[in-house]
Amino acid sequence: MSYQAEVKEKVIVNGKLLVTLQYSDGVKSHTETMETKCAQRDDWILEEAKRRCAELDALAAFAGNIKVGLVDTSLAETKKPVVDEARALYESQLRKFGAAQQAMRMGILAETHEAFTSLKTWLINNFKAEYLDLFIE
Amino acid sequence: MIYLVSSFNRSGSSMMMRCLIAGGMPAVYDNSQENMNVLYGRGEYLPNQNGFYALDYGEFARPDFVEEYDGKLVKCPYQKLLKLPKHQYKLVFMQRNPAEIRKSMAAFTPGRSWGINETITYLYTPILSELNRRLLARGDVDAIILQYEDVVKQPLVEFEKLVKAGWKIDAAKAAECVTEALYRSRLDGGKWRA
Numbered sequence: 206m207s208y209q210a211e212v213k214e215k216v217i218v219n220g221k222l223l224v225t226l227q228y229s230d231g232v233k234s235h236t237e238t239m240e241t242k243c244a245q246r247d248d249w250i251l252e253e254a255k256r257r258c259a260e261l262d263a264l265a266a267f268a269g270n271i272k273v274g275l276v277d278t279s280l281a282e283t284k285k286p287v288v289d290e291a292r293a294l295y296e297s298q299l300r301k302f303g304a305a306q307q308a309m310r311m312g313i314l315a316e317t318h319e320a321f322t323s324l325k326t327w328l329i330n331n332f333k334a335e336y337l338d339l340f341i342e
Numbered sequence: 343m344i345y346l347v348s349s350f351n352r353s354g355s356s357m358m359m360r361c362l363i364a365g366g367m368p369a370v371y372d373n374s375q376e377n378m379n380v381l382y383g384r385g386e387y388l389p390n391q392n393g394f395y396a397l398d399y400g401e402f403a404r405p406d407f408v409e410e411y412d413g414k415l416v417k418c419p420y421q422k423l424l425k426l427p428k429h430q431y432k433l434v435f436m437q438r439n440p441a442e443i444r445k446s447m448a449a450f451t452p453g454r455s456w457g458i459n460e461t462i463t464y465l466y467t468p469i470l471s472e473l474n475r476r477l478l479a480r481g482d483v484d485a486i487i488l489q490y491e492d493v494v495k496q497p498l499v500e501f502e503k504l505v506k507a508g509w510k511i512d513a514a515k516a517a518e519c520v521t522e523a524l525y526r527s528r529l530d531g532g533k534w535r536a
Binding site for chain 1: 343409413420424428429448453454455457461462464473475476
């Protein structure tokens with residue numbers, strides 16, 4: 206059975222509203238307390254309850270997949286680190302582009318210079334979705 | 343629900359914050375970036391005349407981030423978007439012509455590159471596309487993309503889009519806050535506007 210939520214208590218203490226919710230899957234149950242120092246939207250409790258019920262359902266499913274017993278670590282130990290050469294090259298080109306970009310900003314290199322434009326084109330053409338972290342970390 | 347404004351650099355997210363606050367949204371921000379106006383302002387130029395509306399980066403790593411900012415509007419650096427804890431978010435992501443972004447960066451810090459933040463502008467479409475795909479895959483971010491240029495040109499139309507998307511704002515009041523004169527580094531028909 207999926208988790209369901211029920212408001213069990215509400216109380217204002219020291220300027221904070223404390224709302225106690227009971228979560229239950231029909232077998233197990235526990236309580237959690239939400240707190241706020243100011244008025245919230247009408248759907249505040251509903252949104253929280255929906256989110257927590259979804260999390261608790263996912264948690265139960267995840268726990269169900271864990272096998273109790275000895276963990277076989279032998280496979281992990283024998284795996285050799287894989288060097289992603291394409292990614293390493295992309296990182297290297299990205300660093301070069303960063304340097305060229307700085308030179309361009311300083312007026313040393315024109316934005317239309319072949320060294321700059323060819324690097325830019327290479328980076329665009331070789332971009333892969335999995336490289337996103339190189340840009341947004 | 344946490345309400346987010348985000349963008350790559352120099353794309354109108356501060357303006358959007360200011361407008362949404364005027365439109366009635368309860369926002370949280372601090373003065374962590376306000377010294378930029380002092381550091382990089384010169385003559386009549388101020389990078390963000392009306393402020394940055396930023397939140398200290400450390401706030402996004404708080405274990406109680408969700409509890410602290412639930413129901414609030416915050417400006418979220420794009421680097422933090424995929425790392426936000428699971429919750430329910432509404433996001434307005436501001437886009438801008440990459441050439442304009444670079445021009446704005448150059449005006450902000452003459453002679454200095456913005457590093458990877460500037461590199462992004464050269465790979466704008468693929469990076470933005472992948473970022474959007476991953477945001478969608480999270481399943482807890484209801485995102486709407488607005489163009490900086492459109493917000494300046496037709497603010498009421500753009501803020502009404504937000505109202506339709508469930509943002510609880512007064513679109514007219516938000517629209518009144520747009521200052522067209524602050525849309526500098528602006529391309530018009532492929533030419534830089536003086």
